[in-house]
Amino acid sequence: MEKKETAKERILRVADELFYREGVRAVGIDRIIHESGVAKASFYRSFATKDELVAAYLELRRLQFLGNIEHARKEHPESKLEQLLFLMDYLAERMKRPTYRGCSFMNTIVEFPEPTHPNHAKALESRSDIWDEVTLLAEEAGLPNPRDLSEQIRMLWSGAAMVAYINKDDFKPELFSVAAKTLINSHRVAAV
């Protein structure tokens, strides 16, 4: 038997959708409460503050992204390089989805520019976590300068996320994955 969704889970699901689609600042508590069909008091029993809900939203996105990397690893267990290449295609595919609205961490960081703000700090930390994982992939692939390559991919991917969000109609996923592979290849050639 399916376990029924708890109030807390429902709130988080609604918040995740609204925060991601319309932005954290643009979506008020009242809206989340209304759309998740819960009373204000009940909301504040699950999450002490809005920021706490934002932290839960960011954590959800972090775990989701780590899941994507895990997926790429399982898809090509034989070759680390293939894992990295597959991840690029996979990211490209995700970015072309109609519901794609950019990187939740970058968006949150820009929405809360003050580095000491908990939302900013949490988003920054989550972004770093993810990037450590990609760097590890580049290291395992035995590429000569994994950190430099990882940094270049981070730039390219961060920008692709922004373009796919901001200039949705112009975004061509294959241009991203081709560019990513060009950068990866340039490091392989350099090794020889």
Place this chain on the structure above:
Amino acid sequence: MEKKETAKERILRVADELFYREGVRAVGIDRIIHESGVAKASFYRSFATKDELVAAYLELRRLQFLGNIEHARKEHPESKLEQLLFLMDYLAERMKRPTYRGCSFMNTIVEFPEPTHPNHAKALESRSDIWDEVTLLAEEAGLPNPRDLSEQIRMLWSGAAMVAYINKDDFKPELFSVAAKTLINSHRVAAV
């Protein structure tokens, strides 16, 4: 004799600095008024609304950026390709400055996610203007797929701007310019 700065110019200068450094939403009218040493009534005589001031700020940034491209053109009048390559180095140099806080257009777009909001629309338009100019440069350089290349550079540069803003300490400008040149080169090789 030096013409004295008008109140309107002073307000815009202060706004430009604060909006860019701390974000548009984070900086209130009262703060700008206070720091530019002007009265509220005087402020509203120069700019009817805050959004009008934001539009002036974005316009200033647009003109400034077009000036950078113009600078690259004048630096290498003989070769369009050199202009493009020089621009990459020039952008990298700008992004490593301590005052660099990312792309004002991207930041503003993320701060005002609603596409119909005047600030969002103006920032989007300014960003397109700039990018048309870079695409033109790629076309003039005689590269085989100028639009595709321009799009890849846009991704890379947009991401570099975000990384240079968000992860300032990690940002290495030469990794950006090398990556940009790798992408440009990949199109030249493809042409042969």
Place this chain on the structure above:
DNA sequence: AATAATATAGACAGACCTGTCTCTTCCTTT
């Protein structure tokens, strides 16, 4: 069936921000 615990609905306080308005001061022009 009665009582205890929990959820709902929504009023309300407090903070913050934009834009208007008033009052006073200062500067310029005649």
Place this chain on the structure above:
DNA sequence: AAAGGAAGAGACAGGTCTGTCTATATTATT
């Protein structure tokens, strides 16, 4: 020197948002 116009200082209204609190309804337990 006097008068008129512009600028400064800041109160105030109206809006929005978060988080608290009260009163009513519903569910669960014994």
